[in-house]
Amino acid sequence: MQALHAERENSRPLAPRYVAGEGEFPSSSNEQHGDEEAPEIQLLLAACGVGLAAGASIVGFNLCIHAVQSLISHEFLGNAEPWILLVLPPALGGVAVGLLGIAVGGYDDPPTPGSKEALPGPQGEPEEQAASVRADVFQAMGRTLARSAGAILTLGSGASLGPEGPSVDIGQAWAKGARLLVPGAGAGGLHALLAAGAGAGVAAGFNAPLSGVLFALESVLQPGQGEQKARPAPSLTLAMVLLAAALAAAVSQAGLGSSPAFRVPAYRLESYAELPLFLALGTLCGLVATSFTYSVGVAEDAFKDLTPGGQGEGDPSGDADGGRQSIGACAWRALMPAVGGLTTGVLSLGHPEILYHGFDNVNAILSVSSRLSAWDLSELVVLKIIATSMSRGSGLQGGLYAPSIFIGAALGSAYGLALQGTLGTLGVPLSAPEAYALVGVAAVLASACGVPLTAALLVFELTRDYLILLPTLGAVGLSFWAGPPALATLDLEALTAAGGSEEHGPPGAVPDVATAAALSSQALTVACAADGGCLLLAAGTPVPEAVAAMRRGGHAVSVVVGPGGEVVGVVSLVTLERLLLAEAATAGGEEAQ
Template sequence: LHNQVHVIHEWAWAGTPNEGAAWLRLQRLADTWHRILLIPVTGGVIVGMMHGLVEILEQIRMNSLSSPRQGFDFVQGVFPAIKAIQAAVTLGTGGSLGPEGPSVDIGKSCANGISVMMENNRERKTALVAAGAAAGIASGFNAAVAGCFFAIETVLRPRRAENSPPFTTAMIILASVISSTVSNVSLGTKSAFIVPPYDLKSAAELPLYLILGMLCGAVSVVFTRLVAWFTKLFEFIREKFGLPAVVCPALGGLGAGLIALKYPGILYWGFTNVEEILHTGKSASAPGIWLLTQLAVAKVVATAICKGSGLVGGLYAPSLMIGAAVGAVFGGLAAEIINSAIPGNAAVAQPQAYALVGMAATLASVCSVPLTSVLLLFELTKDYRIILPLMGAVGLAIWVPSVANQPKEPELSDTRVLTRGYSSISNSDDKGGDDLELCIMQNSADHEI
C-alpha cells in the first residue's frame, strides 16, 4: 500500500517538492488552484467508480451463495485488493485520510483468508485476524509493541482467561515482529516521522497536560460526530436524488479541494504535515499558532467530508495531525501566558512537547486505543519522561467522550462502556457466511481507524 500511494502521489503531484503543503502555501493561488482542486476530485471519481465495481461483485457473490460453498471464495478475496487500490488512489490524490486503517483491513483480510483454508475454528480465526491487525500497525509506524497492543484493544474483546486461545498472544507478537522487520528491510529503519526531543520542565506542568487531555477529548467528540453527520448527509443526498456511486466520493474530493485552496496542509502528504507542526517555531516555514488553529478546524472538517463521502482511508493519521495542531496551539498559548507572568524563567516547555502529547490523546480518544497511543508515542520518542503526561492526558481524553456520549438509560450505559474500544466479534448472518465481523465499538457510531 505504501508503494502504491507513493507512485500515485508522485504522478499526480509531479513537480511538487517533498515539503508539499508548506510549498503550496507559499505559491500564488493562481498558479496552483487547478491542481489543488482537480486532483482530489479525480481521485474521488476513480474511487466512486470502484465502489460501483464492488457493488457488482457483491451481487455476484450473493448470487453464488445459493450454491454450496466449496473452498476459497475468490470473489470475496478480491475485495481487499480493491480496497487497497481505492485507499492508494484516495491518499495519492491528497484525500484527507490515512493509510493505517486500510493497512489493518488488508492484514485482517489476508489472515481471514488464510483461516478459511485452514480448519474452521473460531478461536483460530480470531487469533489470525488479530495477528493481521497487529502487523498492519507495526509495519506502518515501525512500532512493534504498539502493534501488539493495538490488536489487543481493537480485535480481542475482554474474555475470561480460560476462554482465551493460548496461542493468540504469541501469534500477535510474532506478526508484529515480522511485519516491523519486513518494513525495516524494505522501507528503512527510520520512524514514520521525525520526533523532536521531548522536554518536561517540571512536575508543575502536569495539570496543563491534564487540561490538554480534556481539550483533545472534546475535539474528538466534535470530530467523530461530524464524521457521522457527513456520512448520513451523503447517504441522504444519494438516496434523495438517486445518484450513482461515483458521485459522492467525487463530491468529497471536491470538498477537500475547496478547503485545500486556503489550507493546503489538510491534503495527505505522508507525515510531512505532522513533522511541520512538530517543528513549530523552529523553522521559518512552520505555521504559527493562529494558522495552526485554523488548520486544526479545517482538517477536522475536511477529514469528516472525505470519510463521510465514501473515500477510502483511515482516521489514524488525521487524528495524529489534529492532535499535534491542538497540542501545539495549547502549548504555545500556555507558554506565552505563563512565561510572561514569570519573567526570566521558562516555566512551560516548547509547543512541540504539547503537540506530541496532543497527538496521543486525540488518537486515543478518536480510535479508542489508549494503550496503543501511549506506547506508540513512547516508542517514537524513546523518552521515559513523556509517560506520566501521556497517561494523564490520554486518560482524560478517553473519559470525555464516554461522558459526552453516555446514553440516558443507565442500564444501556453500563453495557456500552464495557465494550467501548473493543471489537464485536459475531457471525455476519446478513452476508450469508461465517466470516468474522470486526468493528470498533463506539457509543455513538462505528468508526474506522
Template sequence: MALASVLRLFPSSPPHLSPLLCKSPPPFPFKSNRFSSSPFPILNQRSSFVTAALPDSADEQTVVSVDSVVSEDNFNDPRVIVSACLVGVFTGIAVVLFNNGVHEIRDFFWDGIPYRGASWLREEPLDSVWVRVIFVPACGGLIVSVLNAARNAVSEASYSAKAALGSVLKALAACVTLGTGNSLGPEGPSVEIGSSIAKEIHSLLDKNPQTKLSLLAAGAAAGISSGFNAAVAGCFFAVESVLWPSSPADSSVSLTNTTSMVILSAVIASVISEVGLGSEPAFKVPEYDFRSPGELPLYLLLGLLCGLVSLAFSKLTSYLLGVVDNLNKDVGIPKPVFPIVGGLTVGVIALAYPEILYWGFDNVDLLLESRPFVKGLSGDLLFQLVTVKIIATSLCRAFGLVGGYYAPSLFIGAATGMAYGKFISFAIAQSDPAIHLSILEVASPQAYGLVGMAAMLAGVCQVPLTAVLLLFELTQDYRIVLPLLGAVGLSSWITSGQMKRKDVKGTKALEDGNRYTIQQPEESDNTTSLSSTEAPPYFNNLCEVESSLCIDDSSIRTKDLEKRIFVKEAMRTRYVTVMTSTLLTEAVTLMLTEKQSCAIIVDNDNLLLGLLTLTDIHEFSKFAKDKSLDSKVLLVSEICSSDGAKCKVPWTATPTMDILSAEMIMNEYDLSHVPVISERVKDCRGQPIGLLDRECISLTCRALATRESLDFDTVKAIVE
C-alpha cells in the same frame, strides 16, 4: 402439552420479522404484601423450571458442540505458528507495496509539490497552483468511485471471491485516495490488509475456528507494526482492537499462544517494512524538553481538550455519514457521485489550508516544527487547522473515500498540542508579575504537540495503550510517559462513554432494502414504526468511524448466518418460572439449581407477567435490610411492586424470528434476556416457551459457523 399443540408453536411458514414492542406493559397483580400500591390479590404459589418441547424438525438443526468437534489444544499444532509467521511476511510485503503505490501515485499527480511542502504551496501565487490543487483530489475521487462500483459488483459474487477481490480493490481505492492527497491515512488500510491476509491464510492452511481470532490479531499487529514501524505498539493494538473486544464471546482463545502469534507476526512485518521502506519512523520526532513536574496539570488540561476535540471529530463524522446516506436514499443522489464531490471539496479547502492534504507525515513534521529551515505556524493558524482538518476528514469518510483515521488523528492532535503549548507559553510570558507565573518553567510546544498526538489517537480510536506505547517507542524517552498517561487517560475517558464498538453487521446487513420494523401492539394508540437500524442518539459507532477497529470476524458470512438462524434454534428451552407468590429465597434457589441469572414470572394460566433477575433481587435485598424486613418471607410480588421499572418486559421475541432481528432490538433497548412467547395474547402477555440471551446467541452462531467450516465427511466421522 400435546404434541400437536407443541408443533403449533413453531409453524413452518416464513418467519415473521415484526417483533412485539410493549410501550405499556400490563400491570402486575401484586398485593397482600408490605407494599399497598396494588389492589390485586396474590396468585397461588407455584415455581418450577421448565424444559420446553421442540418440534421434530428442530432435531435436524441440532447444533454440533464446538467442544465435541474441535480439541482445545489445537494451538500446539505447528501450522498455527507457521500461519502467524506467514501473516507477518505477507502483511509486511503488502504494506510495503501499498505505501510504494501511494508514493508513485503522489509523484505522478503532484509533480514533486509534496517535497516542497505545504508552506511553499501556501506562498505560491494562486493562479499557478489552483487547477492542480482542486482537480487532483477530485480526480482521485473519480477513480475511487469506479473502484467502489467494482467492489459492489464483486459483492454479488461468491463469498470467497468477494473476500479476495474486494480486499484488493479496497486497497487500490485507498492507494488512489491517499496518493491524490485526500484527507485520510494509510494505517487503517494497512490493518485491513493484514486482517484480510490472515483470513486467507486461515482458510488455506489452518481451518481451525479456534485459531481464527488469533490470526486476525496477528494480522492487525502486523499492519500497525509495518505502518508505523513500531512493533511494540502493533502488539498492543492487536490486544485492544481485536482480543479484548472479542474475548467475552470467544473464551476458547489461548492467551499465551495468541500472544506468541501476535509478537512473531508484528516483529516479522516490522522487519520487512524496515527493509522495504527504510528504518526511519513514520514522522520525525522534534527536539523537545520537559522542565518541571509542576507541568503535569497542564498536560491533564491538554488531555481534556483533546478528548473534547476527539468527541467533536467522531460526532461530526457520524452526522455526515447519516446526511450522505439520507441524500442517497431520500433525494436519490447516486453513490458514485459522492467520492467525486468529496475530492473536489478537499481541493477547494486546500486552496486556503494546503496542510490538510495527505502527503505522508510531512505536514505533521511541519506542525511539530521538526523540518529545518521551515517557519513554524502561528497559534491561531494551528487552531484553524484543527477545525478544517476535522471537517475535511469527516467529509472524505462520509463521501466514500477510502482510508483510515489514525494519521488524521495524529495531525489534529499535533496541531491541538502545538497551539495549546504556544498559548500556555504566551500566557505565562505575558502574565502580570504580581501573579508570579513567570517563574513557572514550561516545556516547549513540541512536547505538548507529541502528547496531543497520543491523546487524540486514544480519544478517536479508543486505543489508549497503543497511543502511549507508540509515542514512547518513537521518542524512546521515559520522561514523556507520565504526561502521556495522564493526557491519554483523560482523553480516552471523555470519549469512552460516547463511543461504542457497535458491530456494523447489524446495520449493513439491511442495506439491501429489506427493512425490519418494530410494530407497536394493536391496542396502543400511538402506533409507529421504528427502524431497527437506528442507533441510540447518545453514542457514536466506533466501527463506522474506523472500520479497522472491528475486524473480528464481522463478515458477510456471519451476517447471512444470523439471518438464517431462528430464535427457536438459539433460545434456552430449560428455564425457571416463578409466580408472584413465590418466595424470593425459593426463586434464587431455583436459579442456582438451573444455573440461570433470571426467572420468568407467570400467572395461573402460564401467561407471561414479567422477568425477575438476580440483580433485581440483590438490589431489593439491600432495601429490605434497611427496612429491617425478614428476607425469608419476602415474595416476588414485593420486589416487583417496590419499583415500577423492575420485572417489566419491554419486548418479547417469537420463535420464528431470525436472531439478527432479535439481537439488533436487544441492542436497541439494552436487554440481556428476552422471554420467547408462542403467540401474543394481550400486550406482551403470551405463553413463554423459551429464554433468549446474548450468550446463547453467541454460542449458536459460533457452533453453526464451526459446523459449516468443517467438511461434511469430517463431521460425520467425528459424530459416529
C-alpha cells in the same frame, strides 16, 4: 450426528453474551481437544505467513500511494497553477474512487446474516463445503483489494484520510486467507489469526511493532470481542500476534526504511509542576475528539440521506424503485467521493497542510523551524475536521488514524504556543510547544479511535524517551474519559471487521430504549445483531458427539433444534461436559457395588 453450522464474521458482536458455567471457555490446547484441533505449530506458522504477507503488501500499498502522488505532481499537473494543483487532484481522485466502487459493486462486504467463511456449511459433500469456504475467503480478499485500490487513489490524490486503517484491513485479509491453510483452527483460531493480522497492519504501517501488538490485544482481543467463541490458549494467541507484528515490521523496514513514521523533536519536561497543564490539554483533546467523531457521523448520515432511496453502502446498482432510480442512485454514488474530494481541495486553498502527504505535514508542525502561529494551528484543526468528515462521509477510502494524529499535533502545538504567550511571559518554566504537540497526538488518537494504551505506547515507541510517558499517560486518560464513549471505536470497524464500512451516529446517550426504537429505521433488523457463530444441534444428538462437535468448532454454546427446525433451547459445552462426568461417576459407582 446432525449438526448445522453457521458463522457470521463480526469482530464486534452485538448479540448478548452467553456465559457457560463459570464463564470459562474450553481451552484449545491439544491436551483437551486432542487430534480434533489444528496443531499449535500450524497456527504459529500461519501467523508468521500473515505477518510476512501483510508487511510486503503494506510496503507495496505505500509505494503505490507515492507513485500516484508523483504522477500527479510531476507528470500530469507539474506546470499547473498552484490552486489547480490543490483543488483538482482530490476531486479527480474522488471521481476515480467512485467509478471504481461502481465497477466492483461497492467497497463493503454484503451484509448477510450469516457467513460460511469461518466454518463450512451444513450441506453438501466435504469437497463442496471446502470450495464454498474458499469462495467466501476469496470474495473477502477481493473486497479488501478493491478498498486498498480505492485508498491508493484517495491518499495519492491528497484527500484527508490516512493509510493505517487500510493497512490493518490488508493484514486481516491475509489472516482470512491463512484460514484456508489451517482448516481445523475453528472460530477461535480464526479470531486469533485476525488479531495477528491487525497487529501486523499497525506494526508495518507505523513501523512500531510494540504498538501493533498492543493494538491487537486492546481492540481485537479485548473483552467482548468474540467472547462467545472458544479461543486458543492465551500464550498461543500472544505468540501469534508477536510473531506477526515482528515479521511485518521487519519487512516494512526492509522495504520502506527503518525511520519512524514521523520525526519527533527532543522532548524535555521542564518541571513536574507542569503536569496539570498537560492534564488540561488531555481534557481539551477529548472534547475536540468528540467534535471530530460527531462531525464524521453527521457527514456520513448527510450523504446517505442525499442518496436516492436513502440507501447506504452496499450494492450500488440495486434499487427497489426501478431502473431510472437505480441509474440515478448509481450515478450519485459515483459522484459522492468527488464531492468530498472537491470540498477538501477547496478548503486546502487557505491551508494546504490539511491534504494528505504522508506525515510530512505532521513533521512540519513538530518542527521548530516551521512553527506556525497558535491561530493558524487552530484553523488547521477546524479545517482538518471538516475535510476529514467530508472525505469519510462521501465514500472516499482511508482510515482516521492519520487525521487524528494531525489534529492532535496541531491542537497540542497551538495549546503550547498559547501557554508561552501567557504563562511564559510571567517567567513560568514551560516545555516547548512541540512537547505539547506530541502529547496531543496521543490524546486525540486515544479518544477518537478508542485505543488509549496503543496511543500512549506509540508515542513512547517513536520518541524512545521514558519521560514522555508521565504527561502522556495522564493526558490520554483524561482525553479518553472526556471523549465520545459511544464512538470510542470509530475506526475499529475498518480494522477488525470483514467489511470496510464504519457506521456511526452522533455521540451522546439515547434517553431510553423506547426513544431509540422510535428513531430506528426498518433497515435495522434482528439479523444485524444475530451472531451466527454457534452450532445448531439436533435434539437427538448423543452428548459425546455434541461435545466433540462443539470442541472441534470452538463453540462454548450451541442451540438445540427439534425435528422440524424449531428451537428447543440452548446448551453450553460446560453443561454437557458435566453431564458426561456425572454419568461416568454414576457408572463407576454401580460397578464398585
